[in-house]
Amino acid sequence: MKIAFATQDKAFVDAHFGWAKSIVVYDVTPEGHRFVESFDFGDKLEEDGDEDKLAPKLEAIKDCAILYVAAIGGSGAARVVAMKIHPIKVPQPESIPEILDKLQAVLKGTPPPWLRKALAKENAPAYDFETDEVHHD
Numbered sequence: 001m002k003i004a005f006a007t008q009d010k011a012f013v014d015a016h017f018g019w020a021k022s023i024v025v026y027d028v029t030p031e032g033h034r035f036v037e038s039f040d041f042g043d044k045l046e047e048d049g050d051e052d053k054l055a056p057k058l059e060a061i062k063d064c065a066i067l068y069v070a071a072i073g074g075s076g077a078a079r080v081v082a083m084k085i086h087p088i089k090v091p092q093p094e095s096i097p098e099i100l101d102k103l104q105a106v107l108k109g110t111p112p113p114w115l116r117k118a119l120a121k122e123n124a125p126a127y128d129f130e131t132d133e134v135h136h137d
Helices: 051-060 074-082 096-108 113-122
Strands: 002-007 022-029 032-040 066-069 086-089
Touching: 002 096, 022 051, 022 096, 032 051, 032 096, 051 074, 066 096, 074 086, 086 113, 096 113
Parallel strands: 002 066, 066 086
Antiparallel strands: 002 022, 022 032
């Protein structure tokens, strides 16, 4: 499952989606995670009221299941959700490797419904959670 992170420094989720200098993408599985790609948007992101500064960012995350951001505007969030990508806001900068480790651990166990939905988007007839015999007490 591919996960995108809006970041200024490529180490923390610390950027507003529209103003992020970079979007980094990782692939996460129950076995681990690996870096896929970094999309760099440079410094020409002045607020100019140009809504379509989002277009290249939306293109960068098009095959991701989840997008982590420090903040995202209403229209950006609507466009992300319309692409069937789950946006997650972090209240303060959070380490990308820590988020990846937590996601990997969740994937090993029983993912919450929203994450199962995100997983289903990526690999349609993959895993049938209804007949899963693993029970956690």
